[in-house]
Amino acid sequence: MRKEFFLNAALLGVLLAFPLWAWSVDEPYLITLATRAIVFAIAGIGLNFALGFGGLVSLGHAAFFGLGGYVMGVLAFHAQTYTPVMGWPLVINGTKSMPTIWLIAIALSALLAVGIGALSLRTSGVYFIMITLAFAQMLYYFTISWPTYGGEDGLSIYVRNGFPGLNTMDPIQFFAICYAILLIVLAFVFAASRSPFGLALGASRQNEERIQAVGQVPFRLYLTAFAISGAITGLAGALFADLNRFISPTMFSWQTSGEIMIFVILGGVGRVFGPVAGAVLFILLEHTLGGLSEFWHIYLGAILLGVVLFARGGLYGMVAGREVAHD
Amino acid sequence: MSLILFIEQALNGLQYGVMLFLMAAGLTLVFGVMGLINLAHGSLYMIGAFAAAAVAGATGSFLLALVASLVCAAFAGVLVEFFVIRRLYDRDHLDQVLATFALILIFSEGTRWIFGSFPLFLDKPDWLSGTVMLPFGIEYSLYRLWIILVGLLVAAGLFWMIGRTRIGIRIRAGENDREMIAALGVNISLLYTFVFALGAALAGLAGALIGAIQSVQVGMGEPVLILAFVVIVIGGIGSIKGALVGAILVGLTDTLGRSFLPSFFGLFLEPSSAMSIGASLSSMSIYLLMIGVLLFRPKGLFGGI
Numbered sequence: 001m002r003k004e005f006f007l008n009a010a011l012l013g014v015l016l017a018f019p020l021w022a023w024s025v026d027e028p029y030l031i032t033l034a035t036r037a038i039v040f041a042i043a044g045i046g047l048n049f050a051l052g053f054g055g056l057v058s059l060g061h062a063a064f065f066g067l068g069g070y071v072m073g074v075l076a077f078h079a080q081t082y083t084p085v086m087g088w089p090l091v092i093n094g095t096k097s098m099p100t101i102w103l104i105a106i107a108l109s110a111l112l113a114v115g116i117g118a119l120s121l122r123t124s125g126v127y128f129i130m131i132t133l134a135f136a137q138m139l140y141y142f143t144i145s146w147p148t149y150g151g152e153d154g155l156s157i158y159v160r161n162g163f164p165g166l167n168t169m170d171p172i173q174f175f176a177i178c179y180a181i182l183l184i185v186l187a188f189v190f191a192a193s194r195s196p197f198g199l200a201l202g203a204s205r206q207n208e209e210r211i212q213a214v215g216q217v218p219f220r221l222y223l224t225a226f227a228i229s230g231a232i233t234g235l236a237g238a239l240f241a242d243l244n245r246f247i248s249p250t251m252f253s254w255q256t257s258g259e260i261m262i263f264v265i266l267g268g269v270g271r272v273f274g275p276v277a278g279a280v281l282f283i284l285l286e287h288t289l290g291g292l293s294e295f296w297h298i299y300l301g302a303i304l305l306g307v308v309l310f311a312r313g314g315l316y317g318m319v320a321g322r323e324v325a326h327d
Numbered sequence: 328m329s330l331i332l333f334i335e336q337a338l339n340g341l342q343y344g345v346m347l348f349l350m351a352a353g354l355t356l357v358f359g360v361m362g363l364i365n366l367a368h369g370s371l372y373m374i375g376a377f378a379a380a381a382v383a384g385a386t387g388s389f390l391l392a393l394v395a396s397l398v399c400a401a402f403a404g405v406l407v408e409f410f411v412i413r414r415l416y417d418r419d420h421l422d423q424v425l426a427t428f429a430l431i432l433i434f435s436e437g438t439r440w441i442f443g444s445f446p447l448f449l450d451k452p453d454w455l456s457g458t459v460m461l462p463f464g465i466e467y468s469l470y471r472l473w474i475i476l477v478g479l480l481v482a483a484g485l486f487w488m489i490g491r492t493r494i495g496i497r498i499r500a501g502e503n504d505r506e507m508i509a510a511l512g513v514n515i516s517l518l519y520t521f522v523f524a525l526g527a528a529l530a531g532l533a534g535a536l537i538g539a540i541q542s543v544q545v546g547m548g549e550p551v552l553i554l555a556f557v558v559i560v561i562g563g564i565g566s567i568k569g570a571l572v573g574a575i576l577v578g579l580t581d582t583l584g585r586s587f588l589p590s591f592f593g594l595f596l597e598p599s600s601a602m603s604i605g606a607s608l609s610s611m612s613i614y615l616l617m618i619g620v621l622l623f624r625p626k627g628l629f630g631g632i
Contacts, residue, residue, distance in 0.1 A: 059424060122621065122622075123621065125420060131560065133553065133556065134557055134617055141610035146607050147603055262425070269421070295437075298433050301429040301430065302429070304426075304429035305429040305430070305433070308425045312422070
């Protein structure tokens with residue numbers, strides 16, 4: 001527990017200090033790299049909520065990541081071209097305001113997660129894995145064949161959306177926004193995992209019969225967890241789209257789902273800070289291995305294989321022991 | 328919509344379905360017998376296609392290429408099973424998903440490293456190119472017809488093997504009770520390796536057969552893999568019969584949806600929106616089919632395990 005606490009604090013410290021240092025030596029690329037790690041971390045925290053706390057192995061979280069991205073893309077596209085998103089039955093206009101986009105991304109992702117969850121949670125085990133994958137795939141092909149927002153080529157948004165009082169085009173200011181969101185999400189997840197709901201969810205993962213015996217409905221717990229999980233990943237998607245100022249169907253692809261899962265596993269399943277460590281590690285690997293060889297995915301695969309086969313529990317499992325602290 | 332066009336598209340759908348069956352059969356066997364979810368099955372499909380393209384390029388013989396696809400994919404399957412998959416049988420599905428995802432990364436980048444990023448081409452042999460005349464004046468590609476026949480023959484052989492031979496009995500017994508058949512003196516780990524290699528060989532064959540219609544390139548396996556997942560979810564995981572029925576359902580839905588949904592919407596919508604709605608809906612159709620099946624049968628059409 002103590003070790004885990006120090007690791008958490010060190011992670012947050014490094015994640016803050018590194019971009020500040022990069023800012024002081026004027027290396028905007030490194031700031032963007034850190035921002036990417038943070039956005040990935042938020043996406044991983046979202047998946048971890050379903051996967052780690054609820055035991056729901058979803059291989060379709062790209063659906064929410066992509067939806068968040070497309071919410072940003074569609075709204076900003078309409079604001080950029082001065083056309084309404086829809087004119088009937090009520091007029092909805094595009095927007096370039098980040099907070100509005102985030103709220104819509106969160107709400108729609110939660111809604112999508114409730115829909116996907118309600119259908120997928122009828123099944124379990126391998127069926128659940130494959131069905132969540134299939135849902136994400138369905139959205140992937142839908143966005144490819146839907147020409148309005150660029151289809152397969154994706155869509156560029158020329159100017160990053162605005163946040164009141166800040167210049168979001170400045171890398172360090174955009175980083176600050178993402179970092180603040182990361183802290184809020186971490187605090188939320190930490191509180192949720194210790195709330196009665198979080199405890200019931202963890203108990204349900206471990207023994208459904210007992211949780212039913214005390215009068216809880218596992219399906220409802222899982223569905224709520226899945227909705228929260230989708231909402232957080234959707235928010236990460238909106239941030240990711242804003243970071244790149246570009247959206248494409250790749251955000252929905254199953255490789256994205258796999259990568260989000262990698263963040264969670266590399267860091268440590270079921271730990272609040274696990275995905276943060278995982279995302280940072282992933283970005284580090286991508287950066288160092290990517291510099292060594294064009295074919296860095298081979299090494300990434302080998303490392304991942306090693307973690308799954310020999311270092312179960314990820315980075316946190318190695319440092320802080322196998323037991324998850326709050327179980 | 329003329330009847331001839333419809334029959335032609337239905338045959339295309341059947342051909343697609345039969346190919347999906349070759350992929351899905353291995354997946355469903357491996358899951359049914361070993362309880363393993365194998366994402367790297369698509370990589371074996373890719374290996375089969377690349378092996379076939381390389382051998383066909385070197386020798387010019389299509390049959391040799393097919394043999395090479397079977398042998399290489401089976402060999403890759405044995406290697407992977409021996410070094411990695413074996414350690415995953417008693418792990419949970421999450422570990423299996425992750426480890427086989429890692430294998431995909433290694434196989435895909437490894438293939439890109441050896442063969443480069445450009446697609447290879449595998450040509451149909453002369454004796455299979457051209458068209459045949461079917462009854463009712465339908466002209467159909469000989470190669471596609473041949474694929475349907477090969478696929479159905481393999482399916483029949485598989486049913487015979489599972490249902491009528493000693494090894495099939497062992498496979499089915501392994502599905503039910505692993506400890507018991509080990510206690511009865513069956514070498515269970517050899518049996519597992521065999522089942523995995525068999526699934527790999529079928530995937531490799533599918534890759535080679537499809538490689539002659541489409542291009543052979545890195546990443547060709549994953550879309551097919553996901554469709555094969557849809558197939559076995561519809562059919563019921565672990566059931567070969569389910570895989571066959573599911574594969575043909577998915578093949579027909581996809582092909583017919585793609586060719587007829589846009590014109591169907593054209594009946595009552597303006598052409599441009601009919602095209603885009605039809606195209607979007609047809610690309611989603613098989614997933615909608617899957618959701619429909621699961622709403623009524625959460626364990627798939629033939630799933631009972």
